[in-house]
Amino acid sequence: MNEEKKTPLTAEFTKGLLKENPVLVMLLGMCPTLAVTTMASNAIGMGLATTFVLVCSNLVISLLKGVIPKAVRLPCFIVIIAGFVTLISFVMQKYLPLLYRSLGVFLTLITVNCIILGRAEAFASKNKPLASVLDGLGMGLGFTLALFAMGSVREILGSGSWFGIKLPYLKNDPMLIFIMPAGGFFVLGCIIALVGKLSKKKPPKEISCENCPSASICGRSKKDTADKAGESEAAE
Amino acid sequence: MKELIIIVLTAVFVNNVVLSQFMGICAFLGVSKQLKSSLGMGGAVIFVMVCATACTYPVYLLLERFEITYLRTVAFILVIAMFVQLIEIVMKKTMPGLYKALGVYLPLITTNCAVLGVTVSNIDEGYTLVQSLFNALGTGLAFTLALVLFSGVRARIADSNIPETFKGVPATLIAASIVSLSFMGFSGMFS
Numbered sequence: 551m552n553e554e555k556k557t558p559l560t561a562e563f564t565k566g567l568l569k570e571n572p573v574l575v576m577l578l579g580m581c582p583t584l585a586v587t588t589m590a591s592n593a594i595g596m597g598l599a600t601t602f603v604l605v606c607s608n609l610v611i612s613l614l615k616g617v618i619p620k621a622v623r624l625p626c627f628i629v630i631i632a633g634f635v636t637l638i639s640f641v642m643q644k645y646l647p648l649l650y651r652s653l654g655v656f657l658t659l660i661t662v663n664c665i666i667l668g669r670a671e672a673f674a675s676k677n678k679p680l681a682s683v684l685d686g687l688g689m690g691l692g693f694t695l696a697l698f699a700m701g702s703v704r705e706i707l708g709s710g711s712w713f714g715i716k717l718p719y720l721k722n723d724p725m726l727i728f729i730m731p732a733g734g735f736f737v738l739g740c741i742i743a744l745v746g747k748l749s750k751k752k753p754p755k756e757i758s759c760e761n762c763p764s765a766s767i768c769g770r771s772k773k774d775t776a777d778k779a780g781e782s783e784a785a786e
Numbered sequence: 787m788k789e790l791i792i793i794v795l796t797a798v799f800v801n802n803v804v805l806s807q808f809m810g811i812c813a814f815l816g817v818s819k820q821l822k823s824s825l826g827m828g829g830a831v832i833f834v835m836v837c838a839t840a841c842t843y844p845v846y847l848l849l850e851r852f853e854i855t856y857l858r859t860v861a862f863i864l865v866i867a868m869f870v871q872l873i874e875i876v877m878k879k880t881m882p883g884l885y886k887a888l889g890v891y892l893p894l895i896t897t898n899c900a901v902l903g904v905t906v907s908n909i910d911e912g913y914t915l916v917q918s919l920f921n922a923l924g925t926g927l928a929f930t931l932a933l934v935l936f937s938g939v940r941a942r943i944a945d946s947n948i949p950e951t952f953k954g955v956p957a958t959l960i961a962a963s964i965v966s967l968s969f970m971g972f973s974g975m976f977s
Contacts (some may be wrong), residue, residue, distance in 0.1 A: 579957060580815070581899050585808035625867055632860040642854070657908050658859050662899040664812060731806050732967040739952070739959030747951045 562681050566688030572665045574745045579665040582696060584734040586656050590713050593701025594694060595649040597754035599642065599657065601690025603634045607624050608686035616673050627670045632661045665693060676786040696741075703737050704728045790920045792976050793913075796926030799972040803900050804932040805965060810900035814933060815958060824937040828930025832923065834873065834895050835904055838866050839922035842905040862905050870895055894926050900929060936965055 572578045579600075586596045607630050611618075618626045639657050642650045650657065660666070669689055674682040706712055708728030711719035727733045801807060804814045805827050817827045842862050868905075874892045877885040895901060904925045908918040939961050948957045 555849065578812075580811040584811060601829050628863050628867060629860055632863050636856060636859050639859075655903055655906050655910065658901055659809070659899045661863055663857055663900050727967075730966075730970060731808065732963045732970060734808065735959050735963030735966055739956040739963065742959065743951050743956035746956070 557735075559684055560683060563581040563684040563688040566685065566690070566692040567695065568692070571692040571696060572689050573693055574742055578668060579663050579693060580738075581659065582656050583700060584731070584738060586653055586727045587697055587700040587704055587734065588708065589652075589705045590698060590701040592649065593697035594654050595646070596653055596656065597690070597694025597697040599638050599653075600660055600663060600693055600702070601687065602638050603660055604669060604768040605683055605686040606634045607666060608682040609679055612677055612679045612682035613671045622674065627667060628661065631666055631670070634678045635660045665689060666777060700734075700737055701742060703741070704733060708733060751779060768784060790917065793917060793920045794924035794927070796976050797921055798928045799969070800975055801968050802928045802930055802932060803904070803925045805962075805969045807903070809903040810898050810929060813888070813898050814936065815850060815962070817829055818933045818940055820934045821934065821937045824933040825930070828933050830892055830895060831898065831900065831929050832926030834870060834892070835901055835922040836919060837873065837893040838869055838901055838916050839905055839908060841865050843908070846909055846910055858906070858909070863902060866901055866905070873896060900925065931964070936962065
């Protein structure tokens with residue numbers, strides 16, 4: 551953690567955009583990434599809503615970091631996050647009713663987005679308010695960027711339009727499969743592979759608890775997992 | 787009765803929670819490495835979903851009574867988080883055998899969006915208590931089915947020769963895409 555404190559504030563902001571992009575590099579928050587990216591505009595809406603919640607919850611949690619007892623921090627974090635989710639869904643219902651309807655249940659599910667809980671645990675509860683806000687902003691915009699890329703590819707190929715504007719040639723024979731669930735998995739797989747290739751870094755081998763920043767909240771640190779797995783296997 | 791069966795079958799095949807609705811993807815990709823852990827996680831999810839629905843339904847009625855339904859996200863997630871903790875403690879004490887089998891997966895479930903998702907969609911669909919319980923059961927079964935099927939697919943991926951760029955997560959996601967494609971065949975089955 552000492553290392554993180556020394557990094558300049560701009561680095562807190564920029565790391566979320568590409569180097570530690572929450573979706574494409576850290577493989578978090580898969581559910582909204584796959585579910586709401588059938589259209590580029592939905593993707594942007596979801597990304598910005600998540601960014602708002604992330605920035606606000608990071609700020610509040612980092613301000614309250616001395617007040618929240620360690621033993622009950624998880625419920626406290628979740629309540630703070632859920633409060634902001636409720637707030638943004640009110641605002642959206644009033645001013646952007648179309649977007650509100652097309653995001654549907656996934657707006658509520660921002661509450662359990664592991665990016666937000668992960669940043670609260672890994673960053674905001676250990677850092678100063680300003681750094682936490684910048685971290686949240688960077689991570690949120692990185693998330694938005696990834697969603698926007700997914701949404702653009704899927705909308706252009708799947709419905710032959712972009713932000714609702716029909717594209718010539720493509721609109722005649724849209725490949726419907728790309729806006730189906732199957733297309734979501736496929737596009738995300740390809741984009742992660744592309745990012746891995748461009749950054750010349752090997753993509754993470756597995757999505758598992760060990761890589762998840764929320765693992766410590768769940769009480770499943772690396773050692774713990776190994777111990778428990780060993781135990782249950784021995785018991786069989 | 788017929789209606790309840792249709793709710794379960796729709797949840798399992800047509801609106802599969804993982805493959806069509808994209809809930810609980812993290813757990814789906816993380817735990818489906820082996821058949822045994824898939825079954826364990828599936829069992830734990832079915833159990834928690836049904837019990838969480840039984841808990842959140844009266845909570846929602848209470849919120850409705852006081853006209854504060856806008857607090858449902860906060861209330862539901864708290865109920866679920868508390869409930870998972872409670873199950874863990876009770877199970878450890880009274881059913882050590884079951885705890886050994888499912889206990890490892892319980893803490894993971896709090897942040898599994900499928901559980902919050904099913905309780906919220908039960909309310910949105912306007913289901914009664916019995917219908918909600920069956921929908922939760924069906925959703926849990928759907929999750930288990932997806933996990934078990936996919937653990938088989940992953941065992942095959944591990945043995946095959948994949949281009950270097952796609953090794954690891956990308957190959958897993960593309961395999962998930964093909965499994966999801968096969969579930970599209972069920973669409974419109976019970977409408």
